[in-house]
Amino acid sequence: MAVQCWADILKSSKKTALIHDGKRKIHYLFTDGKEMAEEYDLNTDELIVRKWRSKSPLGAEGPWQIEVGEPFPTTVGTLESEVIKENCSNPVFLRKDTKTSFQWRVRNLPYPSDVYNLSVEPTERCCIIRTSNKKYFKKFNIPDLDRNLLPLDSSALSFTHANNTLIVTYKKPKEVLTLEHELLRELKKLKGTNEGDVDCKTQ
Structure with missing residues (x-):
């Protein structure tokens, strides 16, 4: 993905917006099949969560990998609970x-x-x-x-x-601040819904 400019990759991705629970949730689908999901605070516009998911070689959806935000709680199953406790x-x-x-x-x-x-x-x-x-x-x-x-x-x-x-x-760095500012401006134009996903693509 490094060959193409990251700003262009973001612009060409398919974006879906959802407003829920005081957050602006954005789902990105990239041309290589990778997915990115972000959550922004509606009041402050701060990024709360960013996570990634790729498909396995056989085409199955892999687990989400957290880049920004709290790690997933692993409270499922006794064994995992004991590990967390220890x-x-x-x-x-x-x-x-x-x-x-x-x-x-x-x-x-x-x-x-x-x-x-x-x-x-x-x-x-x-x-x-x-x-x-x-x-x-x-x-x-x-x-x-x-x-x-x-x-x-x-x-x-x-x-x-x-x-x-x-x-x-x-x-x-200023390059990142500029990109984030421009991206947020585009994301705010997406017609977010409270009821379900709506496909919204920005050019």
Whole structure:
């Protein structure tokens, strides 16, 4: 998908809008068969959820993969419930963006602020969280930058720590802000319905 400009891929996708429960829900179907679903807060226009789904080699629909938002609750079945119960103190990594920044939260990290070190690895196109006490290590990429073929900038990366949660912030580059602004303007033109899906395609 990198050969074609991401903005053009978004424009050429088939979009379906649904207004429900105070959220604007958008479903994208791309020409390669991949699906993306997003949810925006109707009042603030902030992105709450972004998830992806691809078809298997045999054509079956694969599971949704969360890119932005809370991970799916896995409370089905006793075995899974026991696993969740056992690991409830393990760090939980998730992404929650703001309008101006990409943001990740790592819950259940009780260590003081001076333990954390954040760095950018341009060659691997990822960010890395390390702790000097070697208790936590996380390598993660920023799909939005990859899709737009934008470089990583270490000066855009910062963090704060409070209430056992590490909050990592990466300031969105102007190219991403411009694209998101234009996309939201287009999405607001879609005739969202409260009763079901309506096909709406923007050019």
